[in-house]
Amino acid sequence: xxxxxxxxxxxxxxxxxxxxxxxxxxxxxxxxxxxxxxxxxxxxxxxxxxxxxxxxxxxxxxxxxxxxxxxxxxxxxxxxxxxxxxxxxxxxxxxxxxxxxxxxxxxxxxxxxxxxxxxxxxxxxxxxxxxxxxxxxxxxxxxxxxx
Amino acid sequence: xxxxxxxxxxxxxxxxxxxxxxxxxxxxxxxxxxxxxxxxxxxxxxxxxxxxxxxxxxxxxxxxxxxxxxxxxxxxxxxxxxxxxxxxxxxxxxxxxxxxxxxxxxxxxxxxxxxxxxxxxxxxxxxxxxxxxxxxxxxxxxxxxxxxxxxxxxxxxxxxxxxxxxxxxxxxxxxxxxxxxxxxxxxxxxxxxxxxxxxxxxxxxxxxxxxxxxxxxxxxxxxxxxxxxxxxxxxxx
Numbered sequence: 409x410x411x412x413x414x415x416x417x418x419x420x421x422x423x424x425x426x427x428x429x430x431x432x433x434x435x436x437x438x439x440x441x442x443x444x445x446x447x448x449x450x451x452x453x454x455x456x457x458x459x460x461x462x463x464x465x466x467x468x469x470x471x472x473x474x475x476x477x478x479x480x481x482x483x484x485x486x487x488x489x490x491x492x493x494x495x496x497x498x499x500x501x502x503x504x505x506x507x508x509x510x511x512x513x514x515x516x517x518x519x520x521x522x523x524x525x526x527x528x529x530x531x532x533x534x535x536x537x538x539x540x541x542x543x544x545x546x547x548x549x550x551x552x553x554x555x
Numbered sequence: 556x557x558x559x560x561x562x563x564x565x566x567x568x569x570x571x572x573x574x575x576x577x578x579x580x581x582x583x584x585x586x587x588x589x590x591x592x593x594x595x596x597x598x599x600x601x602x603x604x605x606x607x608x609x610x611x612x613x614x615x616x617x618x619x620x621x622x623x624x625x626x627x628x629x630x631x632x633x634x635x636x637x638x639x640x641x642x643x644x645x646x647x648x649x650x651x652x653x654x655x656x657x658x659x660x661x662x663x664x665x666x667x668x669x670x671x672x673x674x675x676x677x678x679x680x681x682x683x684x685x686x687x688x689x690x691x692x693x694x695x696x697x698x699x700x701x702x703x704x705x706x707x708x709x710x711x712x713x714x715x716x717x718x719x720x721x722x723x724x725x726x727x728x729x730x731x732x733x734x735x736x737x738x739x740x741x742x743x744x745x746x747x748x749x750x751x752x753x754x755x756x757x758x759x760x761x762x763x764x765x766x767x768x769x770x771x772x773x774x775x776x777x778x779x780x781x782x783x784x785x786x787x788x789x790x791x792x
Binding site: 476493 | 560563604605606608611612614615628629630631632633634635636637641645649656665667669674675676677678679680681682683688691692695696699705706708709710712713716722723726727730741742744752770773774777778781783786787789790792
């Protein structure tokens, strides 16, 4: 994981370094409060930022790139089984709702059925899905906002 | 002379602006404009202000300093009022709305998280999950000239990629949301599947960071998480 330096000093504010500027540029330029009656300086010339935002995947160029990458898959990686995110970190939507025992059990079942299905040979070093018990986990309501 | 606005905060908050400079080629001095209940941190607006690296950094440095002392409403870069009087009039006219916003944010800070996944790994999952993709993949490998099949394959992959990335994104969000007060998703940058900001109470920021760290360790090396913060609540104002 990349952690930008001041992440471990939550109350500090000493940053301001330029190394992470790129990461926050979109926040500084695109979010933050505006006052409708006031003007904003022209951002002409920094449209380059926007180019980096991923284009919609629905284009023939993208299709062909995907197809070729897929054709090449086995050559590059053999029969390596894919990682499944829920195997790595559990399905957090269920956290707290079920007890720990059930979580651990169904995690094991998933791991077994995965190895049967995929014939994966490198499942041994994977952790089964782990679920947190509700104790010690604060549940707060989260609100989804579309930016 | 027009007025550049950095942030709005409660009037009763002590401020330390020592050593900070405003935006502009010839850095301007920071000052405050206060109404009854609110203070705006401002400077003179340079004539030819553009979003130069130096200026964006100056804007951000002011935010970080203010954030260290309590909650703040960060302005978007480049906001300019006609003059000081107009800014003061705005603080008065919208006092209730701004105070309400400050209260809603409380003593929270923002963390921005971006996540990516190794593409080969993603494609292997697509192949494992979709009979159609497996079938078309075989056909196009045997017959590389079949452009129609290739496009069909790519299209099928594309749909699956979208579905899986959506699942991956919500799994990551759901794993972290319990440690945050709110979250807001945004446009996803190239080669990533998630760009999300969390609003986290300052008191539990360390716990949130630990949670991200723990998740990152489990996901590596196939998935990469990149955390940036603490930040002023840009995404929640």
